[in-house]
Amino acid sequence: MDLLSLAKNVTRRTGKPVTDLLTATRILGTPRMPLLLALSKGFVEPVYRAAFLSSAAGSGILRRLAERPCDPGSLAEALQIGERDTPRLRTWLEMGVTLGDLGRSDGRYRLRSRAAKALAQTRYDTVAAALEEVLRFHVPVLLDGPRMLREGRRLSLADQDGTVIARSSRVVRPLVERAVARTLDTSRAVRLLEVGCGSGVHVRYAARLNPRLSALAVDLQPDVADQAARNVAEWGLTDRVEVRQGDLRTLDVQPQFDLVTLHNNIYYFPHDERVSALRRARALLAPGGMLLLTTSCRSGNSGLEALNLWFEYADFGGPLPHPDELARQLETAGFRDVRADRLLPGAPFHAFTGTRAGVPA
């Protein structure tokens, strides 16, 4: 969408201000001015709103306001904001009123826009998280790309906020679960290795599907692994699921696994290291064991292209895979019966499976 058509679009939607705008343009006579002002309403404002709503959702303000209208004082208390800063919080909330997402009466704020009301609901939490991911990761790399290149700067793992990633990856959770349900043998005991377990939800899902499943879940980041271990304890799965901080490439365990899973993390491996990582995963499988790898793939979708961009600018990981190429890498790594399946027609999310050859009869 180019800027001109955007401006036209905005004109159609909000007639009167644009009329004013045109008047003002005439008055000011600066050729760049009209565009700038047009952007403030039709282009800049959505960005403001996205940032405001994402923050309001992430901090829990939306949920509180959905329960009942609140004054800044009680909100500040709930968010553990000092008394001195309460006026600043009020200013921030006023911004919400300006943007039309909040309303105010008797000094108390309430939800006003449909977007705000929707995002306040628990079931849209993943959308809120995805929004936050876009703002925190995708926007900066779009904004800073050329400058980063000029300065020779790269993104690092520290630039990622694990909790945001974990929240936003829940968008694809139903798809991952579908892939797990299709692959997991529930008729017998299964020993699972989950590489990059994140919060551990996928292991939990597998453990519930198969009561005889036991798992080793590893994550590269110590704090993520710690959180996963706490989650596992909370879910009462400590007996069956062991969580360790660990790296697939150096993990020293016996080839005991019937299933190795990698969900949404193959792009954390640089492109040319994927085959060796997959080889390693294969070496940890029992003969006849299976690998399940789920990931979004390149598809022209702008969100995924932005994610791809992020990884291109990072000093770790690599681009999102192309389905055919990743399937070939699995084969190169020694997997048999390699398959790449779309889990939802039209969606760029894929499940790859491959088996380690059994002992010939």
Next chain:
Amino acid sequence: MNTTDPTAPARHPEHVVVLGAPHRAAPSALGGKAARLDEMLRAGLPVPPAFCLTTEMFDGFLRDTGLAEKVRDADARTAREAVLATEIPQPVADAVVAAYAEMGRPRVAVRSSAVREDSGTQSFAGQHDTVLDVCGDDGLLDAVRHCWASLWSDRAAAYRAGDGTPGSIAVVVQEMVHADVSGVLFTVDPVGGRAHRIVVEACQGLGEGLVSGRVSSDFFVVDDRSLEVTEERVRYKVTKCAPLEPGRIGLTKVDAAARDVPCLSRGQLGELAGIAVRVRDHYGCEQDVEWALRDGAFHLLQTRPITTARPAADGAAGTAGSPYVTEQPEEIRTGTLWSRMDIGEIFVGLMTPLGLSFARHYQQHVHRDCAAALGVRDTGDADRHMGYLQGHVYLNISYGAHLLGQCPPTRDQRRFTGRFVSEEVDLTRYRNPFGTFPAGLEGTRSTVFWLRHTAREVADLKARAQRMVRSRLYEFDRARRLDPTRMSRRELRAELDRYLGCFHDAHVGYMPYYINAFGFYGVLTELCAKWLGDEGHNLQNRIKTDMSSLRTVESAKEIWAVAQAAKDAPHVLRIINDEPLERIERALRDDAEGREFWDRHMEPFLRANGTRGHQEMELTHPRWIDDPSYVFQMIRRYSADGFSIEDILRRSSGYHDTSGQVLQRLPLPKRKALETVIGLYRLCSELRETTRMSMITTIWLIRNVVYEVGRRLVQAGVLHSLDEVAYLDFEDVRRYLASAGGETEVFDRGRIDTARRLHDHHRRLPEPPLAFIGEYDVTAAVPPVAAGARLTGLGASPGRVVGRARVVEDLVWQADEFQPGEILVTRYTDASWTPLFAIAGGVVTDVGSMLSHSSIVAREFNVPSVVNTRHATQVVNTGDLVVVDGAAGTVEVAEG
């Protein structure tokens, strides 16, 4: 000796005490064992010469070397390693060596002598270490340090639990008696404490074999008044424990001439009993004596008061003599019919505490589901299904028959009951104390359940067996690539849980094939008798299944193929023939040609057959894959000249199955019916074999984990050796893997010793009956007296054959001695004997039934066989010429 150095601390002659000689050392400085030997020597008893290194020497060693500081707060392992790594200071070493030189530098046994050993209430047996057959000054000093270090073994710590410091330790150095015969003696009968019965157990070679239960032994009772032998049970003794080379004790074969004869003559028994009476008089109480015989002279190694009251029942049982594990009403307890006749063919015989506790696990977690797999709706109370008596597992036939009454084919209880009763049980007055299963609504619901279940089962019969085979190979291949020594405790726990799940599924899966095979056999027997009359006599045993389809028969052919491959590679065959059994595997793998042979022939063979072993439910028994000795023995046997597999196959195929002709005379509908039943019998027999392999593979998987735990316990010093795994409780192994605590928190050394004593006690008892009603009184049991030279049993495979008998007590050790055509005489057999069946002229067993696996295989090989003779192994001697009549079920010794 360095006596000139003035700076050296004073020598320690006063810390070396020659036992039995005058000395001033306090008993506490000698430790329990040395003090007892000292007293025995003073009493003039025949004890080999010995000296003791007192606790003061040990304390001085700690002080002088600075170890005392180091070990004060160290953990057990660090302390142990520090002691082992510290040189004994020269003056101390000199004193030890001087005493050794004075003795004449013989081979010696070096034993630790704990201060608190045998302190009245607690038996400290096995607490500390023993090093046998030590020679040379350096060897002696190493052994001494080893004994000192044992003060910090977890085993010792386990005994001390609660009372703090390790204290001190003395060491006994005693001349080693290279015994011709050894054993133990009890001045009172351990069975019921019957008076005037001195019980002697004797084995060939060193007594260590007896203690570890690895060699068979003779049993005698001597009257303590007349010193006459009043009872004698002589077993066939194949192996003995002996020094293989200086410092290495191991099993070796007993000379053929000494195997059949009693270890001790009546005169020797009288002499030994006389010594025992003197010991008892000296101490004034009943004694448990360890003795050895060398060049006709007796030596006493140890004597101790019998502190343990007679081990009462087998643990939980309310009443001694009843196998029940839980309290039962009187009429049930006294009216229940018990049997151990080939139950699953894996429970036969005396089991170790580990085996028993695993059987108990099976009872609690698997058995009821097995019943459900047969279409039984109400599977009852798990605790009632099985029982335990004198280390033997029994099936509760009354309860089983009662519950099986829910299924139409077994509504008549006699169908089930009859299968498990041996002739010593009189059923005329037997009434099932559980009664018949209620009819009415409950009965109808059960019938519906059975019908639905059976319909499903029949539809899925073959496919299910195939799934079990696939699953077996998957689990086998997976486990074969795992190195359990490199797995964490958590990982091992996941493994054990997984394997127990596999075991459950495979056992439950196997059961319908097993029971259906004998169900169709029963139907066949009835129909033959009804429709064919005399002509149909024994028809059910004359039909042959398709030989190639029987998995265990196949295993004999596969060994044959491996033997041929070895023959084609003379270098490989040389390794197999020349290396000692325990080194063949290593030697093959280390050799280029051998490695290729291993990969191409042995590995596939072991994949197909390796998880077999004898009495597979007994976890302590190694499987072929764990110890391929037997496989190598059979390769040696099969590769020797003189016969070929063609001989075996010809014999088998040459057998004329006349059942077809007999059937021709029947009217078509009856013929079709019979043929259908025969077909189903064949199918189930075949699938039973296939799925049995899946089932026993899961036991092998479990065994691997248990032995890995055992290895860790040995490493931690809780167990002396892997042999002691036999005394563990299976549930403790599970608890250990589920916990993060130390080994001693879970494994109580006192319990391990109690289990060992109980097992030793069981071994000494006469074998309990195969079947009995109510309770069994071991003291009232009259040992069976062989009734002349003619034995009667069950004719399991028809045919009459005359041949030389060979009594086989130990399959692994004797497989290579067996000559083709000989009559195999043994206590009982199972699938692992199949390769030997293939070359046997006939098979005779003490225990067995028509549908024992071995009976089926004997029929397949067309080998005449008589089973369940009860005492063939006692009546028949190796080399006797015997006549086996498999149709009549008789065995006659034609020429003794």
